[in-house]
Amino acid sequence: MKSIQLQNIKKAYDETEVIRGIDVTIEAGEFFALVGPSGCGKSTMLRMIAGLESITSGTLRIDGVAANDLKPSERQLSMVFQNYALYPHMTVEKNITFGLHTKGLTKLEQRERCLEAAETLGLTDYLKRKPRELSGGQRQRVALARAIVTESPICLMDEPLSNLDAKLRAKMRSEIRQLQRKLKLTMIYVTHDQVEAMTMADRMMLLNDGEVQQVGQPLDLYNKPANTFVASFIGSPPMNLTPVQRTDNGWVASDGRLFHPNTLTREDTATLGIRPEQITPANEDVTFYAELKNIEVLGTETILAFDMGGVEWLAKWPGQWPLSIGEKIACYVDPKQMSLFDTDGNRIEPRQPKLFEALEVFQ
Amino acid sequence: MTVALPRQRVRTRLSDAASGLLYLSPSIALFGIFLVYPLFRTIYLSFFQTDTQGTPLSYVGGEHYAKLFTSASFWQSIQATVGFVLLTVPLTIIIALGLALLANEKLRGIGIFRTAFSATMGMSVAASSVIWMFMYNPSIGIFNRFLEAVGASEVQWLLDPQYALLSVSLATVWMNIGFTFLILLGGLQNIDRTLYESADIAGTNYWTQLRAITIPMLSPTLFFVGIISLINAFQTFGQIDLLTKGGPTNSTNVIVYAIYKDAFINYNVGGASAQAVLLFLAVLLLTWLQFKLVERKVHYQ
Structure with missing residues (x-):
């Protein structure tokens, strides 16, 4: 060897x-x-x-x-x-x-x-x-x-x-x-x-x-894709990406949808990334609602397409879902599964529990 | 409906054939006038005694052929032709292959060499012959100058029966290298580079790669070049006419030149036709043999 x-x-x-x-x-x-x-x-x-x-x-x-x-x-x-x-x-x-x-x-x-x-x-x-x-x-x-x-x-x-x-x-x-x-x-x-x-x-x-x-x-x-290129290259379908702005309430996409990723940064604009398989049907907490633009039922999974701030996003739900185009669905994403990328496309590391508190005080 | 259909089909097929023939007609006309008709006319004339214009006078059967086989000058021209073919064909292919292998290397400025090596293809037989005539010239030619410089006695290149055929053959080799080189280089460039890369990784040396990869992969091209060169060598005329006119003492009187002399100088059209027919049969037989014997060793992809 x-x-x-x-x-x-x-x-x-x-x-x-x-x-x-x-x-x-x-x-x-x-x-x-x-x-x-x-x-x-x-x-x-x-x-x-x-x-x-x-x-x-x-x-x-x-x-x-x-x-x-x-x-x-x-x-x-x-x-x-x-x-x-x-x-x-x-x-x-x-x-x-x-x-x-x-x-x-x-x-x-x-x-x-x-x-x-x-x-x-x-x-x-x-x-x-x-x-x-x-x-x-x-x-x-x-x-x-x-x-x-x-x-x-x-x-x-x-x-x-x-x-x-x-x-x-x-x-x-x-x-x-x-x-x-x-x-x-x-x-x-x-x-x-x-x-x-x-x-x-x-x-x-x-x-x-x-x-x-x-x-x-x-x-x-x-x-943990290091940048948006890795995020969009690895995975099938690839990671959904959309530009977001920081507000006092959280990160907001250009269509007003609000996200609370578990990440801290001083940037004002960033790119939000969520894998299609991490967008799941909402039970109690709803992260966002989406109007379906396309549905592909593949037997083991269903691929749902919808609009997110002008970008087409895909969600991959396990199983066969009898949904129709135009229908509104409620989606949930675990904040820990949301990735943020800075304006250069590089990954912003999620905050560590201890560091997070220290920084909170600092802010 | 069921009756009309077959009739219509016959008609379409006929009109298809007619339009096909129409497309082919220019080619058929040219081929017929300049190849098929002369071929059959030559065979026809070889059985006749003719006047000086080539008009057949009387049927003589195989007399022309019988005469040829007993004629010393015919055997002499066969000897010259065979000698010429054996001197030019292998040498042309070997030299052109060597040059093609060199020119196929990836080196800076290799394009200049590729152009230079293929340049003789762009030269007419007449121009090249004149160049070689100067080089063979006993008093001012470069060959004798060189012999003089190294202290050897000078040679009558084109006038000495011992050297004339060799001299004409060398000039011919030079003239034919350009074409042969270009075809072989094309063949070499068609060989997949990764075969050599794989062989490099395996650790084989240049000569093993030449023997085990290049030559087998080039064999279809070599076969093609071999046949073309052979046929060309049998039909050589221009440089013989310009350099030696068949002399001295018929030592370079190759068969095509002999045919020309018999037909247009001695006005023996029947005898010349008989020789032409024999040459045709000989080339046909040789090409057939080449296909039979050599093609088995040719690897087509």
Whole structure:
């Protein structure tokens, strides 16, 4: 098991900076997901770790050793490409064993390893086939077999599931996760799909425009998004956001609805964020009333759309609700579940009980 | 209604065919006038004795063919043609492949080299031949100047039967490199970069990647270039006419040049037609063989 350390890593093409200083340590044996919208630099970062792109500045350490100038083959890693990068003219077996001779393995050892990897991934019957005779899912498995056959301690994956259909993707998600655990791989997994990252990763990093937005466990990003970008990227549907003004009574949205988030700040304007699943049907306390603009009944849950200060908000209620458009509903939100973001979009931490009293006096 | 329907269908099909033919007619006309008609006319003429204008006078059957097989000059021109093909085709492809591999590297200013390497494609055979004629010139040409400088005796490049075919072949290789280079470079650029990146991570070296990835992935392009070059080499005329006129002592009298001489200088149209038919059959057979033997090793994606 190997750890990977990135110290102020930057990448620039000519004058344009595409990675603007990344600091992160990926622990040995960790499943680390790199998430972000397309063009955010996540693939570039992975390729820099692999040694396929040069690092403009900063230090990359693999197991504590500076690795900036190491060749890709010297970094003890394997990589699965988005298009699988299989050799179309070679059989599955040749594809899996390609390059193993450079590790000083005899033909017999190569064959043994290949059979073992094929066994793990259920490819034993396909070893004599060419990639074009395989289905998308089987090709994906060949790419995985090729990664594990090298027994490299680090595995890099660049959107490996994006070419598969939804059902197969869900299956491969759990297979890859199990494989990583079984082989104790240090995994860096690039994806644009936040569901993949949330379900697979031990920790994840959200990138936007070459800058780190937040690093942490998936639930940290979900529960305490560091800024409005994280809030709107993580979660499906994403967090509802609307601008609010401070008044003596509390925070008020532009349509006059009043909120009392459990947060203290000196700001006069802020952005209020509430997750759709935290807007629940009101029993006694009502946070706000909403007139329904749209209803989607999905069987296990019902998605309700309504207007909040000029922004469309969504609420996710569990179960099937026989509501109709135009109907008024009463909603409740626990004040502790409300997030406030300052004018720069950064999260304002909720007040701690003790600090809160001290500040109350101060005010 | 049930009766009218099939009739209508027949009519639509007929008018579809008519409009299809109308669209094809320019191409059919050109193809017919300049390719199909001459081909059959040539086969026809090869069985006739003609006057100097090429008007058939009397049917002679296979006499022209029989004469050819016993004619020393015909065998000489076959020898020259085969020699020319063997000298030009492999050398052109190997050099062009080497240049294409170099030009495919991602380097600063590589565009200049790509332009330079493909530049001969834009030069006419006549202009290139004149350039090489100067370079081969025994007294002012650069080749003899060079030999002189290193102390070797000078060579009559285009006048010595020993060197003439080689000299013409070298000039031809140079002329053909541009086209072959461009096609091969295009083929190289079509190869997915991630295949090499994956091989880099696996730790294979440049030569393994060349042998195990580049050549197999390039094989359809190499096959195409091979066939085109072979056919081209069999049909070479311009540089022979400009540089050696088939001489000295018929050593560069390749078959197309021999056909030209027989038909338009010796006015033996029947004999020339017979040679043309044989050349056609030979090229047909070789191309068919190439498809049969080589294509099995070609990997199409």
